[in-house]
Amino acid sequence: MRWANPIPENAALDAAEIEATIAEAIRGAESEGISRKELTPFLLKRIFELTEGRSLVANIALVENNAAVAAGIAVALSKLDAKAKG
Numbered sequence: 001m002r003w004a005n006p007i008p009e010n011a012a013l014d015a016a017e018i019e020a021t022i023a024e025a026i027r028g029a030e031s032e033g034i035s036r037k038e039l040t041p042f043l044l045k046r047i048f049e050l051t052e053g054r055s056l057v058a059n060i061a062l063v064e065n066n067a068a069v070a071a072g073i074a075v076a077l078s079k080l081d082a083k084a085k086g
Contacts, residue, residue: 005065005066005069007058007061007062007065008061008062008065010061011057011058011061011062012058013051013054013055013058017051018047018051018055021047021050021051021055022043022047024046024050025042025043025046025047025050026043028042028046029042029043029046
């Protein structure tokens with residue numbers, strides 16, 4: 001079984017569009033010789049530019065959703081712990 005917390009649908013970018021954008025950003029990094037610790041910041045910036053900021057909005061929505069799920073898990077675990085302790 002796989003578990004995932006996908007990006008909220010209302011914040012998601014079109015799959016084909018974002019895949020093409022990521023591929024373009026990777027090609028740009030390769031052509032400029034960007035690698036190692038410089039790669040992630042380069043890709044994030046380039047994808048932000050190519051999507052006109054929509055990727056940042058999507059990433060923020062994902063982080064917020066991850067925090068909400070984590071909070072729900074923490075509450076459930078706390079309740080289980082309290083129940084086990086009697």
